[in-house]
Amino acid sequence: MIKFKVKTETREAFYEITLEVQRAVDRSGVSEGICHIYVPHTTAAVLIQEAHDPAVARDIVTHLRRLIPREAGFEHQEDNADSHIKATAVGNTVPVFVEQGKLCLGTWQGVFFCEFDGPRTREVWVKVQG
């Protein structure tokens, strides 16, 4: 398992981590297989989405905020129940295929770390199966 850190700077934002994940694939030495990306947090997520126009990520963050407002009479007492629900909607793990040592992403796809309760220093775990 290869781990790397993501330093987030605001409560909610997406950070592209495609290069960091590719570096983990490089370190693994696997040329053909599957790269599993796993976020060990409960108020953050990982997502494969459009990496070309950064407005897409901002629109997702904004709309999740509309659907899951911070104040909605939640029971959990840490003022971040919304963050847990947003992370649940997006998911904490995705696999990406690896061929010839490279992540196989669609033309517009990138890998994003999704912060929903920052700013914090977060971890991403990667395991590449040959």
Place this chain on the structure above:
Amino acid sequence: MIKFKVKTETREAFYEITLEVQRAVDRSGVSEGICHIYVPHTTAAVLIQEAHDPAVARDIVTHLRRLIPREAGFEHQEDNADSHIKATAVGNTVPVFVEQGKLCLGTWQGVFFCEFDGPRTREVWVKVQG
């Protein structure tokens, strides 16, 4: 493939199954690899979320009920279209890394079976790849 049952007691609730999944890993004999957890139902899901404060799971159930009400003019005639949509939002499968025979979960993470159309006796399927 290892299967185990989950007996749910109400229409909607989350049940922590971390121990049952760890037992499946033990039975598999795999010490390093990936444990895939799969729910073979269409109105239930599996989720990795906070296992410390049970209010988090309740807040997720409550908020999904707000976003996806049982009565919303659905076409499907079994009074559980909402259950299918909730299961879709959460997802029916997650992988967890395994090292030294143990599930690698983040500090606050547990594995939850998510019932959205109980009470029922449900199945969880587990496959551990070395």
Place this chain on the structure above:
Amino acid sequence: MIKFKVKTETREAFYEITLEVQRAVDRSGVSEGICHIYVPHTTAAVLIQEAHDPAVARDIVTHLRRLIPREAGFEHQEDNADSHIKATAVGNTVPVFVEQGKLCLGTWQGVFFCEFDGPRTREVWVKVQG
């Protein structure tokens, strides 16, 4: 990696692809393992859901449209920010277990390609690990 195409005929609809995925498993020659299904697009998704009553898929499409309307003051300028958000909610990849050369699906489950910005000719990528 095995690829196949899905031709979609409307802006939003789900298409069952269970047979196409089973054919990819057949071609892989793997009799026991995991079949990973991956959508390389950012406005489409893949989902395991009920394949018996087609009303379930329609209810999911309809309700996602209620929660994520096409016009909601989005920043992204291609009139499909909603499609990206719907794809995010559903997810772009799922694994299915394979035993004796067959996909292991629950009684009511099928694999669906979810179009959120059609009509288009789309791709699905499949990798089967033994």
